Amino acid sequence: RMGCWILNESLSIILVLSWLGVNLYLFIDTFYWYEEEESFLYTRVILGSTLAWARASAVCLNFNCMLILLPISRNLISFMRGTSTCCRGPWRRQLDKNLKFHKLVAYGIAVNGAIHIVAHLCNLQRYHWSQSAQAEGLPAALSKLGDAPNESYLNPIRTFHTNTITESLTTIAGVTGLVLSLALILIMTSSTEFIRQVSYELFWYTHHVFIIFFISLAFHGAGFVLMASRIVRGQTPESQLQHNVTFCRDRYAQWQTVAPCPVPQFSGKEPSAWKWVLGPVVLYACERMMRLWRFQQEVLITKVVSHPSGVLELHMKKRNFKMAPGQYILIQCPTISRLEWHPFTLTSAPQENFFSVHIRVAGDWTEALCQAFGAEGQASKELWSLPRLAVDGPFGTPLTDVFHYPVSVCIAAGIGVTPFASLLKSIWYKCESQTQMKLSKVYFYWICRDPKAFEWFADLLLSLETFMSEQGKAHFLSYHIFLTGWDENQAVHIALHWDESTDVITGLKQKTFYGRPNWNNEFRQMAYAHPGSSIGVFFCGPKALSKMLQRMCRLYSSADPMGVHFYYNKESF
Structure with missing residues (x-):
């Protein structure tokens, strides 16, 4: 069934691979640039390849920080869903996976952030070692630059007795880097499924630490230029014209005396993080301004x-x-x-x-x-x-696409039935006004533990059942209600009234089922009844059942492009 899964998820796979490909390209391109660029040759003499690791991961961090806000821009996604010319079929379903992509990008930020932190810790240790008595040759000569007048330094650790952690925390880049790390840890740990279920408020409040995260990110990049750029420095363009590194690197002892080899000058690289995130931050700010306007x-x-x-x-x-x-x-x-x-x-x-x-x-x-x-x-x-x-x-949510399929399967668990109330009411009104619909068949499943939960929804089902019967469209809606919890008294009451024409719990002609659905049988029957059809499956409920339904959609979708295909859609906020 791998072929069915690839057929159903092909566009999602392409998009994820594209995201990974861009990350990989940015990382490799930046890595080799810092490994080969002449202006950073002297920096590499001290730091080695950890310079490239730090800078390559920083570029990937900027790229993912640019993307992280887009999937949670609700108005943008709703606008794109409404633009049918650019978002049809498979593309529209990708918008419904916005939170999955948001989490994927967050993992990308976490991985690249970890690489960036480890690389810079190694850089600080290499800077520190090059000031030791054991250091000799070119690394030692480069580390001593900046002591004389009219010299710019390359090594931010000025003496061997300097504490590297304390020194880094006196810089804007160091302080904001610490704030970024703590904010990211707090956001990601409070976003777990367990925390969201136990305390949604905790998740909501800690997630808004992202404001501090983005402010720190903007200052973190600027911190490499402010205060004389204390961590990563490269040779200035003017110095490169006067000081040829290929010729002068082996003549470091004569830099003061040989005319073609004046003392090299160093400076920090221009900040770029703000350029990556400015657009999405402005877009999200507009999103929040729109919410403020609606609040009024x-x-x-x-x-x-x-x-x-x-x-x-x-x-x-x-x-x-x-x-x-x-x-x-x-x-x-x-x-x-x-x-x-x-x-x-x-x-x-x-x-x-x-x-x-x-x-x-x-x-x-x-x-x-x-x-x-x-x-x-x-x-x-x-x-x-x-x-x-x-x-x-x-x-917008995936459920708005119900009317785009000839056959739709709506599955709810517990309070997850709420989005289908709107759908069933809309079907009732469309049938009453005799509106032409592409949708010709609806299967509705509701699994619930408490019999009392049926009361508010049963009236809607009863009116819909009566109306469809009067219009001669009883076949249009097939609904199946499953009760998974009952006590002994309820069981006796159900048994005594089992032969009545209406269900003892819901009052509907369709009797309530007791226990859980056999999804293999249900999907097999639907696949047999609708050969060659595109069937939309819409679900709102717990994660465990969602995984099972997704597996059923893959299992009963035909590998033949002309066969039956189940397209899975899950409500998520």
Whole structure:
């Protein structure tokens, strides 16, 4: 099945290989430039190849720091998703992997950062050794430059008794390098799946250390020029014209007396990090300014509903708000926190005159929000007394592509059903208005642990089931609900009412299944029913199930280009 995987992921593989190729090209090109450039010949005499390792990794760091902000520029990605002329089919699916690419670039920064740090630590030790009594010849002569008037130094460690770490921390480059390292460690360690699940707030706050990271990055590059460039220096162009290194390198003892060999002069290289990151930083600054502008816009809360299983439903209105099925918004509640924005999928349809979200208690912020809006058994509050909300968005997600496939499979686990509420409502409205659609068949699967969680969604399914039956389109939607958790009393109740015409839990004609789906059977049946079709699989739920579904898509996609193909799409924020 490797051929199927390559066929489905070919564009992703090409993009990743292109990213790796650019990194490799930049590294090798810069490495050999510093290994062969004459202006750094004397620097290499002291430092050896670690100079090239430090500079090559620095260029790759700049390249990846340029890319790191682009995948999280939500408005840019939503704009590109909406530009159908440049983002069709496979290209559009790449936009849905923006967070994966963001993480990949972060790993690139970490690897090149580690190489850069180790190389510079070696450089400092080599500088230090060249000032020792054991050093002799050209390295010793180069290290003593700068002691006499009208001489510029090459070795920043001026005496053997100098502490290299202390000396490096007296420079802008050293201090900002330390800040960059600590910021990167903090950002990456707090971005693990465990930390995000345990405390999203911790992840959110520590991730904003990136502001300090980019400010330090700009000053880090400038630090090699400011304060006489204390770490990496090369021969000046003027000195190269007067001092031929090929001729003079072996005559270092006569530099003061031989006319063709005056004392070489050194200076730092012009900073370039800011040139790499200026564009993306400005773009991201515009992104934040747009969020600030949207923060000022009034959001009118029209309805608050508290559902079982700790789910809060909010209906809102906002001027000029336009959405598509499956999109999400960012919500801030200044009463709880003036800094935190949290993503929530829209559960309303574009045809409705409001937009809504369903919020499950899953952390300190959501718990505080539910309490502020009178959920969890508290007394309901008047709408005018509710805290103010700010809304940013909407933003595109993979689910907006459901209507681009002739057959779509929608799979939800738990509260992951929320994005499909908007989709099913939109299908209902499109069928009611008899809008022509490319989509001809929808398979809907919902796996849930708590029977109470079905209550708020069952009404939507019931109305859709009734409407489709009346329109003669009962075949259009096939839905399968799986309950994975129940107690003994519920089991007895289910058994007693099993022969009734409607399901005892949902009230639907389609009976609820108990246990987990056999995905092999489900995918096999769909592949058999739709030979030669492109089938979009859309999922919102936990990582473990996501991996299984992705494996099923690869397993049941045909190696024949004319056969059935399953295209996997996962919701991610």
